[in-house]
Amino acid sequence: MRYLIRTIVVCFVCLCATNTAHTQTQDPAILQETAKSLMRQGDYDNALQVLDKALAAKPDNIDILKDKAFTYYLQRDFANAIATGKYIISKPDADVQSYQILGLAYKAIADDKEGDKMYKAALKKFPESGVLYSEYGDLLATGNAPDLAIKQWEKGIEADPNNSSNYYYASKYYAQKGNIIWGLLYGEIFVNIESLSNRTNEIKNILYGGYQKLFSTPAILNIAKQNGTPFEKMIATNLSKLTSQMQYGVSAENLTALRTRFILNWFNSNARQFPCKLFEQQRFFLQQGMFEAYNQWLVGPVADTQQFQQWMQEHAGEAKQFQQFQRSVIFKIPTGQYYMH
Incomplete structure:
Protein backbone atom coordinates (compact mmCIF):
# COMPACT_ATOMS: atom_id res chain seq x y z
CA MET A 1 0.00 0.00 0.00
CA ARG A 2 2.76 2.40 0.93
CA TYR A 3 4.52 1.58 -2.35
CA LEU A 4 1.31 2.27 -4.27
CA ILE A 5 0.79 5.59 -2.54
CA ARG A 6 4.40 6.52 -3.14
CA THR A 7 4.04 5.60 -6.81
CA ILE A 8 0.87 7.69 -7.16
CA VAL A 9 2.57 10.64 -5.47
CA VAL A 10 5.60 10.37 -7.75
CA CYS A 11 3.38 10.16 -10.83
CA PHE A 12 1.37 13.18 -9.67
CA VAL A 13 4.53 15.22 -9.08
CA CYS A 14 5.86 14.26 -12.52
CA LEU A 15 2.54 15.19 -14.12
CA CYS A 16 2.58 18.58 -12.40
CA ALA A 17 6.16 19.16 -13.48
CA THR A 18 5.28 18.24 -17.07
CA ASN A 19 2.28 20.57 -17.06
CA THR A 20 4.40 23.37 -15.59
CA ALA A 21 7.11 22.87 -18.21
CA HIS A 22 4.48 22.86 -20.97
CA THR A 23 2.98 26.06 -19.58
CA GLN A 24 6.39 27.70 -19.47
CA THR A 25 7.19 26.75 -23.06
CA GLN A 26 3.97 28.48 -24.13
CA ASP A 27 4.89 31.67 -22.30
CA PRO A 28 5.16 34.32 -25.07
CA ALA A 29 8.24 35.93 -23.53
CA ILE A 30 10.07 32.59 -23.35
CA LEU A 31 8.98 31.69 -26.86
CA GLN A 32 10.21 35.04 -28.13
CA GLU A 33 13.64 34.54 -26.53
CA THR A 34 13.79 31.05 -28.02
CA ALA A 35 13.02 32.50 -31.45
CA LYS A 36 15.76 35.11 -31.06
CA SER A 37 18.23 32.38 -30.18
CA LEU A 38 17.22 30.49 -33.32
CA MET A 39 17.58 33.71 -35.36
CA ARG A 40 21.13 34.16 -34.10
CA GLN A 41 21.88 30.60 -35.18
CA GLY A 42 20.47 31.26 -38.65
CA ASP A 43 17.58 28.84 -38.16
CA TYR A 44 14.97 31.20 -39.54
CA ASP A 45 12.26 28.65 -40.40
CA ASN A 46 12.07 27.36 -36.84
CA ALA A 47 12.34 30.89 -35.47
CA LEU A 48 9.26 31.86 -37.48
CA GLN A 49 7.34 28.82 -36.22
CA VAL A 50 8.16 29.70 -32.61
CA LEU A 51 7.17 33.33 -33.19
CA ASP A 52 3.83 32.16 -34.59
CA LYS A 53 3.27 30.19 -31.37
CA ALA A 54 4.11 33.32 -29.39
CA LEU A 55 1.62 35.34 -31.44
CA ALA A 56 -1.04 32.67 -30.88
CA ALA A 57 -0.55 33.18 -27.14
CA LYS A 58 -0.29 36.97 -27.42
CA PRO A 59 -1.99 38.11 -30.64
CA ASP A 60 -0.84 41.32 -32.37
CA ASN A 61 2.00 41.92 -29.91
CA ILE A 62 4.13 44.53 -31.64
CA ASP A 63 7.48 43.29 -30.31
CA ILE A 64 6.81 39.75 -31.52
CA LEU A 65 5.62 41.08 -34.87
CA LYS A 66 8.80 43.12 -35.24
CA ASP A 67 10.88 40.01 -34.57
CA LYS A 68 8.87 38.19 -37.22
CA ALA A 69 9.38 40.93 -39.81
CA PHE A 70 13.11 41.08 -39.02
CA THR A 71 13.40 37.30 -39.31
CA TYR A 72 11.83 37.47 -42.76
CA TYR A 73 14.36 40.18 -43.62
CA LEU A 74 17.29 38.05 -42.44
CA GLN A 75 15.87 35.13 -44.39
CA ARG A 76 15.82 37.43 -47.46
CA ASP A 77 12.09 36.88 -47.77
CA PHE A 78 11.58 40.56 -48.48
CA ALA A 79 8.00 40.22 -49.68
CA ASN A 80 6.86 38.86 -46.31
CA ALA A 81 9.15 41.28 -44.46
CA ILE A 82 7.44 44.18 -46.23
CA ALA A 83 3.94 42.76 -45.79
CA THR A 84 4.51 42.22 -42.07
CA GLY A 85 6.24 45.59 -41.71
CA LYS A 86 3.39 47.45 -43.40
CA TYR A 87 0.93 45.75 -41.06
CA ILE A 88 3.01 46.77 -38.05
CA ILE A 89 3.25 50.46 -38.99
CA SER A 90 -0.52 50.54 -39.52
CA LYS A 91 -0.91 49.94 -35.79
CA PRO A 92 -1.17 52.98 -33.50
CA ASP A 93 1.61 51.69 -31.22
CA ALA A 94 4.15 51.31 -34.05
CA ASP A 95 7.49 52.70 -32.85
CA VAL A 96 10.66 53.96 -34.54
CA GLN A 97 12.11 50.46 -34.79
CA SER A 98 8.99 49.32 -36.68
CA TYR A 99 9.77 51.79 -39.44
CA GLN A 100 13.47 50.91 -39.37
CA ILE A 101 12.77 47.24 -40.08
CA LEU A 102 10.45 48.07 -42.96
CA GLY A 103 13.03 50.54 -44.27
CA LEU A 104 15.67 47.79 -44.35
CA ALA A 105 13.40 45.65 -46.51
CA TYR A 106 12.69 48.50 -48.93
CA LYS A 107 16.42 49.21 -49.25
CA ALA A 108 17.12 45.53 -49.87
CA ILE A 109 14.95 45.53 -52.99
CA ALA A 110 15.90 49.11 -53.94
CA ASP A 111 12.29 50.28 -53.74
CA ASP A 112 13.23 53.91 -53.22
CA LYS A 113 9.75 55.20 -54.03
CA GLU A 114 7.98 53.23 -51.29
CA GLY A 115 10.89 53.77 -48.93
CA ASP A 116 10.68 57.52 -49.48
CA LYS A 117 6.96 57.54 -48.70
CA MET A 118 7.48 55.44 -45.59
CA TYR A 119 10.29 57.57 -44.14
CA LYS A 120 8.29 60.75 -44.70
CA ALA A 121 5.38 59.22 -42.80
CA ALA A 122 7.74 57.98 -40.08
CA LEU A 123 9.32 61.41 -39.59
CA LYS A 124 5.92 63.05 -39.48
CA LYS A 125 5.14 60.76 -36.56
CA PHE A 126 8.63 60.93 -34.98
CA PRO A 127 10.08 64.33 -36.00
CA GLU A 128 12.88 64.14 -33.42
CA SER A 129 14.22 60.69 -34.34
CA GLY A 130 17.83 61.06 -35.41
CA VAL A 131 18.04 57.45 -36.54
CA LEU A 132 15.15 57.87 -38.98
CA TYR A 133 16.75 60.99 -40.49
CA SER A 134 20.06 59.17 -40.91
CA GLU A 135 18.46 56.13 -42.55
CA TYR A 136 16.25 58.24 -44.79
CA GLY A 137 19.32 60.17 -45.88
CA ASP A 138 21.13 56.91 -46.56
CA LEU A 139 18.21 55.76 -48.74
CA LEU A 140 18.40 59.00 -50.73
CA ALA A 141 22.19 58.82 -51.08
CA THR A 142 22.01 55.21 -52.25
CA GLY A 143 19.46 56.36 -54.80
CA ASN A 144 21.97 58.90 -56.18
CA ALA A 145 20.45 61.94 -54.50
CA PRO A 146 23.24 63.01 -52.08
CA ASP A 147 22.21 66.66 -52.11
CA LEU A 148 18.77 65.64 -50.84
CA ALA A 149 20.35 63.23 -48.38
CA ILE A 150 22.44 65.91 -46.67
CA LYS A 151 19.28 67.87 -45.91
CA GLN A 152 17.98 64.90 -43.92
CA TRP A 153 21.27 64.40 -42.09
CA GLU A 154 21.36 68.08 -41.18
CA LYS A 155 17.79 67.88 -39.89
CA GLY A 156 18.79 64.83 -37.87
CA ILE A 157 21.74 66.67 -36.33
CA GLU A 158 19.50 69.59 -35.39
CA ALA A 159 16.66 67.43 -34.02
CA ASP A 160 18.71 64.74 -32.28
CA PRO A 161 22.26 66.08 -31.76
CA ASN A 162 23.59 62.96 -30.07
CA ASN A 163 22.78 60.47 -32.79
CA SER A 164 26.20 59.67 -34.25
CA SER A 165 25.13 58.40 -37.68
CA ASN A 166 24.03 61.79 -39.04
CA TYR A 167 27.48 63.24 -38.25
CA TYR A 168 29.09 60.21 -39.88
CA TYR A 169 27.23 60.64 -43.15
CA ALA A 170 27.46 64.44 -43.13
CA SER A 171 31.22 64.39 -42.52
CA LYS A 172 31.74 62.10 -45.50
CA TYR A 173 29.44 64.21 -47.67
CA TYR A 174 31.19 67.50 -46.89
CA ALA A 175 34.65 65.96 -47.29
CA GLN A 176 33.67 64.75 -50.77
CA LYS A 177 32.12 68.10 -51.68
CA GLY A 178 35.18 70.05 -50.56
CA ASN A 179 33.51 71.79 -47.61
CA ILE A 180 36.50 70.97 -45.45
CA ILE A 181 35.56 72.96 -42.33
CA TRP A 182 32.23 71.19 -41.85
CA GLY A 183 33.74 67.87 -42.81
CA LEU A 184 36.26 68.34 -39.99
CA LEU A 185 33.74 69.64 -37.45
CA TYR A 186 31.20 66.88 -38.02
CA GLY A 187 33.89 64.22 -38.27
CA GLU A 188 35.43 65.16 -34.93
CA ILE A 189 32.03 65.33 -33.23
CA PHE A 190 31.30 61.86 -34.62
CA VAL A 191 34.48 60.26 -33.26
CA ASN A 192 33.78 61.77 -29.84
CA ILE A 193 30.26 60.32 -29.75
CA GLU A 194 31.18 56.99 -31.37
CA SER A 195 34.80 56.52 -30.37
CA LEU A 196 35.32 52.77 -30.55
CA SER A 197 33.84 51.44 -33.79
CA ASN A 198 35.10 50.58 -37.26
CA ARG A 199 33.44 53.75 -38.52
CA THR A 200 35.63 55.73 -36.11
CA ASN A 201 38.79 54.66 -37.94
CA GLU A 202 37.19 55.54 -41.27
CA ILE A 203 36.40 59.07 -40.11
CA LYS A 204 39.86 59.53 -38.58
CA ASN A 205 41.29 59.02 -42.05
CA ILE A 206 38.90 61.66 -43.38
CA LEU A 207 39.96 64.06 -40.61
CA TYR A 208 43.64 63.64 -41.40
CA GLY A 209 43.00 64.11 -45.11
CA GLY A 210 40.86 67.15 -44.36
CA TYR A 211 43.61 68.84 -42.35
CA GLN A 212 46.10 68.15 -45.13
CA LYS A 213 43.80 69.83 -47.67
CA LEU A 214 43.00 72.70 -45.33
CA PHE A 215 46.62 73.73 -44.85
CA SER A 216 47.89 72.92 -48.34
CA THR A 217 45.14 74.90 -50.10
CA PRO A 218 44.94 78.51 -48.77
CA ALA A 219 41.85 79.20 -50.89
CA ILE A 220 39.75 76.99 -48.61
CA LEU A 221 40.10 79.29 -45.62
CA ASN A 222 39.92 82.44 -47.77
CA ILE A 223 36.60 81.37 -49.31
CA ALA A 224 35.20 80.51 -45.88
CA LYS A 225 36.24 83.92 -44.53
CA GLN A 226 34.49 85.67 -47.40
CA ASN A 227 31.41 83.54 -48.02
CA GLY A 228 30.85 81.43 -44.92
CA THR A 229 28.31 81.86 -42.16
CA PRO A 230 29.41 83.99 -39.19
CA PHE A 231 30.39 80.81 -37.32
CA GLU A 232 32.47 79.52 -40.25
CA LYS A 233 34.08 82.93 -40.76
CA MET A 234 35.26 83.01 -37.15
CA ILE A 235 36.76 79.54 -37.41
CA ALA A 236 38.47 80.32 -40.72
CA THR A 237 39.81 83.65 -39.44
CA ASN A 238 41.32 82.01 -36.37
CA LEU A 239 42.86 79.17 -38.36
CA SER A 240 44.31 81.56 -40.96
CA LYS A 241 46.40 83.21 -38.26
CA LEU A 242 47.96 79.85 -37.34
CA THR A 243 48.70 78.20 -40.68
CA SER A 244 52.45 78.83 -40.38
CA GLN A 245 52.56 76.18 -37.68
CA MET A 246 51.66 73.56 -40.29
CA GLN A 247 54.47 74.42 -42.75
CA TYR A 248 56.20 71.13 -41.98
CA GLY A 249 53.11 69.02 -42.63
CA VAL A 250 50.23 67.62 -40.62
CA SER A 251 51.24 65.56 -37.61
CA ALA A 252 49.72 64.90 -34.21
CA GLU A 253 52.36 67.15 -32.64
CA ASN A 254 51.77 70.04 -35.04
CA LEU A 255 48.01 69.77 -34.69
CA THR A 256 48.30 69.81 -30.91
CA ALA A 257 50.26 73.05 -31.06
CA LEU A 258 47.94 74.70 -33.59
CA ARG A 259 44.73 73.58 -31.91
CA THR A 260 46.01 74.72 -28.52
CA ARG A 261 46.44 78.23 -29.88
CA PHE A 262 43.08 78.02 -31.64
CA ILE A 263 41.22 77.05 -28.45
CA LEU A 264 42.89 79.78 -26.41
CA ASN A 265 41.98 82.37 -29.04
CA TRP A 266 38.43 81.05 -29.41
CA PHE A 267 37.64 81.28 -25.72
CA ASN A 268 39.19 84.71 -25.47
CA SER A 269 37.14 86.14 -28.34
CA ASN A 270 34.37 83.94 -29.79
CA ALA A 271 33.03 81.37 -27.33
CA ARG A 272 30.33 83.58 -25.86
CA GLN A 273 28.88 84.41 -29.28
CA PHE A 274 29.26 80.86 -30.66
CA PRO A 275 29.06 78.21 -27.94
CA CYS A 276 30.43 74.93 -29.27
CA LYS A 277 30.55 71.71 -27.26
CA LEU A 278 33.35 70.30 -29.39
CA PHE A 279 35.60 73.25 -28.59
CA GLU A 280 34.59 73.02 -24.92
CA GLN A 281 35.69 69.38 -24.97
CA GLN A 282 39.03 70.36 -26.46
CA ARG A 283 39.52 73.04 -23.83
CA PHE A 284 38.71 70.50 -21.10
CA PHE A 285 41.36 68.14 -22.45
CA LEU A 286 43.81 71.05 -22.53
CA GLN A 287 43.05 71.98 -18.92
CA GLN A 288 43.34 68.37 -17.74
CA GLY A 289 46.64 67.67 -19.51
CA MET A 290 45.04 65.22 -21.98
CA PHE A 291 45.04 67.33 -25.12
CA GLU A 292 48.21 65.83 -26.58
CA ALA A 293 46.92 62.30 -25.91
CA TYR A 294 43.62 63.24 -27.54
CA ASN A 295 45.28 64.55 -30.71
CA GLN A 296 47.53 61.50 -30.86
CA TRP A 297 44.45 59.28 -30.66
CA LEU A 298 42.70 61.41 -33.27
CA VAL A 299 45.31 61.43 -36.06
CA GLY A 300 48.49 59.79 -34.74
CA PRO A 301 48.01 56.29 -36.21
CA VAL A 302 47.01 57.75 -39.60
CA ALA A 303 49.81 60.35 -39.78
CA ASP A 304 52.67 58.05 -38.73
CA THR A 305 52.10 54.67 -37.10
CA GLN A 306 55.68 54.30 -35.91
Missing part, protein backbone atom coordinates in the same frame (compact mmCIF):
# COMPACT_ATOMS: atom_id res chain seq x y z
CA GLN A 307 55.78 57.72 -34.28
CA PHE A 308 52.40 57.08 -32.68
CA GLN A 309 53.56 53.79 -31.17
CA GLN A 310 56.70 55.49 -29.87
CA TRP A 311 54.64 58.27 -28.32
CA MET A 312 52.38 55.69 -26.64
CA GLN A 313 55.39 53.96 -25.11
CA GLU A 314 56.95 57.19 -23.87
CA HIS A 315 53.65 58.64 -22.55
CA ALA A 316 51.91 55.55 -21.21
CA GLY A 317 50.48 57.38 -18.20
CA GLU A 318 48.93 60.16 -20.29
CA ALA A 319 47.54 57.66 -22.77
CA LYS A 320 45.99 55.59 -19.99
CA GLN A 321 44.41 58.67 -18.37
CA PHE A 322 42.82 59.66 -21.67
CA GLN A 323 41.60 56.13 -22.42
CA GLN A 324 40.01 55.85 -18.97
CA PHE A 325 38.23 59.15 -19.47
CA GLN A 326 37.05 58.18 -22.94
CA ARG A 327 35.56 54.90 -21.70
CA SER A 328 33.83 56.40 -18.69
CA VAL A 329 32.45 59.77 -19.84
CA ILE A 330 29.83 60.14 -22.58
CA PHE A 331 30.23 63.09 -24.94
CA LYS A 332 26.89 64.86 -25.42
CA ILE A 333 25.93 67.85 -27.56
CA PRO A 334 23.36 70.20 -25.95
CA THR A 335 20.05 70.53 -27.76
CA GLY A 336 19.79 73.79 -29.66
CA GLN A 337 23.53 74.22 -30.29
CA TYR A 338 23.21 74.05 -34.06
CA TYR A 339 24.60 76.49 -36.62
CA MET A 340 22.96 76.79 -40.03
CA HIS A 341 25.19 76.52 -43.10
